[in-house]
Amino acid sequence: MRVVSRLYRVPLPALAVASLVLMMVALTLVFYVAPNDANQGFSQRIFYFHVPIAFTAYACFAAGAWKALRHLWKRDPLADLESYVAVHQGVIFGTLVLLTGSIWAKISWGHWWLWGEDELVLFLVLFLFYCAYFMLRFSVDPGPQRANLSAVYALFGVVLIPVSFLAIRIAKSFVHPEVFTLHGPNFGGWILVTYCVAQAALLLFAHTLYRVELTGKRLDARLRELRFA
Amino acid sequence: MTYFADVGALARKDLLLELRARDTLPAMLLFVVATFVVFHFSLPAHSSQLAASGLLWVAIIFTALLGLGRAFVPEREQRVLDGLVLAPCDRSAIWLAKSIATLAFLGAAELVALPVFALFFHGLSGATVAGVVLADIGICAVGTFLGAMAVATRARDLLLPLLFLPLAIPIVVGGVGASVVGSPGRYLAFLALYDLLFGLLCWATFEYVVTE
Amino acid sequence: MTTAETYVTAAYCVVFAGVLVYVVLIALKLQRLEREVDELERAAHKAAEDERETVGVG
Numbered sequence: 001m002r003v004v005s006r007l008y009r010v011p012l013p014a015l016a017v018a019s020l021v022l023m024m025v026a027l028t029l030v031f032y033v034a035p036n037d038a039n040q041g042f043s044q045r046i047f048y049f050h051v052p053i054a055f056t057a058y059a060c061f062a063a064g065a066w067k068a069l070r071h072l073w074k075r076d077p078l079a080d081l082e083s084y085v086a087v088h089q090g091v092i093f094g095t096l097v098l099l100t101g102s103i104w105a106k107i108s109w110g111h112w113w114l115w116g117e118d119e120l121v122l123f124l125v126l127f128l129f130y131c132a133y134f135m136l137r138f139s140v141d142p143g144p145q146r147a148n149l150s151a152v153y154a155l156f157g158v159v160l161i162p163v164s165f166l167a168i169r170i171a172k173s174f175v176h177p178e179v180f181t182l183h184g185p186n187f188g189g190w191i192l193v194t195y196c197v198a199q200a201a202l203l204l205f206a207h208t209l210y211r212v213e214l215t216g217k218r219l220d221a222r223l224r225e226l227r228f229a
Numbered sequence: 230m231t232y233f234a235d236v237g238a239l240a241r242k243d244l245l246l247e248l249r250a251r252d253t254l255p256a257m258l259l260f261v262v263a264t265f266v267v268f269h270f271s272l273p274a275h276s277s278q279l280a281a282s283g284l285l286w287v288a289i290i291f292t293a294l295l296g297l298g299r300a301f302v303p304e305r306e307q308r309v310l311d312g313l314v315l316a317p318c319d320r321s322a323i324w325l326a327k328s329i330a331t332l333a334f335l336g337a338a339e340l341v342a343l344p345v346f347a348l349f350f351h352g353l354s355g356a357t358v359a360g361v362v363l364a365d366i367g368i369c370a371v372g373t374f375l376g377a378m379a380v381a382t383r384a385r386d387l388l389l390p391l392l393f394l395p396l397a398i399p400i401v402v403g404g405v406g407a408s409v410v411g412s413p414g415r416y417l418a419f420l421a422l423y424d425l426l427f428g429l430l431c432w433a434t435f436e437y438v439v440t441e
Numbered sequence: 442m443t444t445a446e447t448y449v450t451a452a453y454c455v456v457f458a459g460v461l462v463y464v465v466l467i468a469l470k471l472q473r474l475e476r477e478v479d480e481l482e483r484a485a486h487k488a489a490e491d492e493r494e495t496v497g498v499g
Contacts, residue, residue, distance in 0.1 A: 016468035020461040027457065031450045042446070072437055129395035136392065139384035144441040149378050152434045153392075159430055160396060163423060167399035170419060174279075174409050208464060215471045222478050226485055 012211050019204040026194070026201040034194040043107040050100040052199040053093050054119060056206045058161070060090030061126070065158035068151035080147035081221075083154055084137065085214045089206055091130045097123045115175065118168050125164045129157055235318040239326030244333060246303060253299045257338040261292045265342075265349050281350040282357070282408040286401050288342070289361065290368070294390055296334050297372040300327060301380040310380070314439050324374060324435040332369040339365070353408075356417065360407030363420035364400050367427060371396050374431040377438050399423050 030048045037044035067083035070076045101120045106112050115121060133153050140146040247253055268284045304310040313323050339361060347353050372393055379389040400423060406416030 012468040012472055013465060016461075016465040020458070020465055023461055024454070024458060027454045031454070032447075072434070125395055125398055132388075132391040132395065135384065135388060136378065136382065139382040139388060141383075145381060148437040148441065149381060152437050153378070155434060156396065156427075156430065159426060160399075163399050163426060166419065167402040170406060170415060171402040174406055205461075208468070212464065212467055212471060215475065219471070219474055219478055222482065226478070226481055 008211065012208075012215060015204070015208045015211060019201065019208045022197070022201040022204055026198040029190075029194040029197055034190050043104070046100055046104045046107070048194055048198045049202075050097065050104055052195070052202040053100060054097045054123070055199060056202045057090050057093035057097055057123070057126075059203065060086050060093060060206060060210075061130070061154075061157060061161065064090060064154045068154035071147060071151045072155075078218075080150065081217055082214060083151060085210055085217065087130060087133055087154055087157075088213065089210050091127065091134075092209075093206060094123050094127050094130070098127065116172070118165065118172075121168050122161070122165050125168075126157070126161065129160060133157070232319055232322055235322040236326045236329070239313075239323060240329045240333075243303075243327065243330035247330070247334065253296055254334055254337055256299075257292050257296050257334065258341050260295050261288055261338060261342040262345055264288045264291065265346060269349060278351050279409050283405050285346055285350075285357075285408065286364075286404045288346075289339070289364065289404070290394075290397050290401060292338060292342070293335055293365075293368045293372060294393060296331060296338070297369075297376050297393070298386055298389055300331050300373055300376045305380050310377075310439065320436040320439055321432045323439065324377065324431060327377075328369045328373040328431075331373055332365055335365050335369060356413035357408040359417055360404045360413065360420060363407075363417060363424060364404045367400050367420065367424045368397065370424065370428045370431050374435060374438070377435070381438070396427070 026048075030045055034045065034048070036042060064083045064086035067076075067079045067086060071079035071083060098120065101117065101123070102112050105114045105117065105120070113120070133150065136153055137146060137150050140149060265288060268281070268288070272280055272284070301310070304313070314320060343353060343358070343361065372389075375392045375396070376389055379385050379392060382388055400420065403416045403420035403423060407413040407420070410416065
C-alpha cells in the first residue's frame with residue numbers, strides 16, 4: 001500500500017536544483033558581496049554558515065519531535081521514518097555546528113574549544129543525546145516498539161534543548177568566569193540580506209537531503225515488501 | 230483514588246523485594262563510599278573545597294546509575310512487566326511506583342553518603358541538602374523512565390548510562406550551583422523546574438514505552 | 442580580498458557546486474527508481490488480483 005504524502009508533491013530533482021542555485025547565490029554573497037567586518041575581518045564570514053546551520057539543526061530536531069508526536073498521537077504510519085530521518089539530518093547539521101564553531105573559536109580566540117560559548121556547549125550536549133538516540137534505535141528490532149521508544153526519546157530531546165540552554169547559562173557563574181563570546185556582526189544592509197539568503201539556502205538544502213534520505217529508505221521498505229509479498 | 234492505591238501497592242512490592250534480597254542498597258552504599266575514597270586520591274593537594282563539592286554530585290549521579298540499572302531487573306527476569314502492563318491500572322502508575330521505590334533507595338544511600346562526605350571532605354550546607362533532595366526526584370523520575378526503555382532493548386545495561394547522562398547534565402548544573410554559589414535560590418528553582426517538566430513528560434509518555 | 446583569496450574561494454565554491462550537482466543526480470535517480478517501484482507494485486497487485494480471480498469457490 002502506497003502512502004502518498006501530501007506536501008511531498010514537489011519533485012525531488014526540482015528541489016535539488018533549487019537548493020543548488022540558492023546555495024551558489026548564498027556563497028557568492030558571502031564571499032564576494034558582503035562587506036568585511038570591522039572587528040574580525042575576513043574570518044567573520046564563517047558566521048554566515050555557523051548560525052544558519054545551528055538554526056537548521058534546531059529546525060530538524062523540532063521536525064523530528066513533531067513527527068514523533070504524530071506517530072504517538074495520530075498513529076501516522078510514515079511518521080516514525082520521517083522522525084528518524086529528521087533527527088539524522090539534525091545530528092549531521094549539529095556536527096557541522098560543532099566543527100564550524102570550533103574553527104571560528106580557533107580563528108578568533110586561538111582555542112579549538114571554548115566552554116564559555118553557550119551554543120557550542122549546548123550542541124555538544126545535544127550531540128551526546130541524539131547519538132544515544134541512534135544507539136537506542138539500533139538495539140531494538142524493527143517494529144512498533146522501536147517506533148514508540150524512538151518517538152518518546154525524540155520528544156525528550158526537544159524538551160531538553162531549552163532546559164539545557166538554561167542550565168548552561170546558569171552554570172556560567174561557577175564554571176567559567178571569563179566570557180569569550182563570538183559576536184555576530186551588526187545587522188544592516190548587505191549583511192542582513194546575505195544572512196537571510198544563507199539561512200534560506202541551508203534550510204532548503206537540509207530539506208532536500210531529508211527528502212533524498214526519506215525517499216531512499218521508503219524505496220528500500222517497498223522493495224522489501226515486494227520481495228516477500 | 231485507585232490510581233494512588235495502585236502506585237502504593239507497586240511501590241510496596243519493590244520495597245519489600247529489596248528488604249528481602251538486600252542486594253541493591255548495600256551495593257550502592259559501598260559504591261558511594263569507595264567513590265569518595267577514589268576522589269580523595271584524585272584531588273591533588275591544595276584543591277579547593279569547591280572541587281570536592283563538585284565531585285559529590287558526580288558520586289550521586291553514578292551511584293544513582295548503579296541503582297537504576299538494577300531497577301527493572303526483577304521485572305525483566307521474571308517477565309513481570311508484561312503482567313503489569315496487562316493489569317487494569319494506568320500504565321504511568323508503574324513508572325510512578327518504580328520511581329518512588331528508587332527514590333527511597335537513593336535516599337537511604339544518601340543518608341549514609343552525605344555524613345560520610347562531610348567526614349571526609351567538608352561540611353554540607355542546607356542548600357546542598359535541599360539540592361540533593363530536588364535532584365534525587367529528577368534523577369529517579371527520568372532514570373526510571375529511561376531504565377524501562379533500556380530494558381526493552383538488546384543493549385540494556387550498556388544503554389542506560391548513555392541515555393541518562395545527557396539528561397543528567399542539567400541536574401548536575403543545578404546541584405553544583407546550589408552547593409557552591411552564594412545565592413542558591415536560582416539553582417534550586419531550576420532543579421524544581423526540571424523535576425516538574427520532565428516528571429510531567431515521563432508521566433504522560435510512559436504508556437508508549439511499555440505498550441505497542 | 443586579494444587575488445589569491447578570490448581564486449581560492451572560487452575553487453572551494455566550485456567544489457561545493459560539484460557536491461550539489463551530485464545531489465541533483467541522486468535526486469533524479471531516486472525519481473526514476475520510485476517510478477519503477479510503482480510499476481512493479483502495480484504489476485504485483487495485478488498478478489495477485491488475477492490469481493484471486495482464477496481460484497473459484499468450492
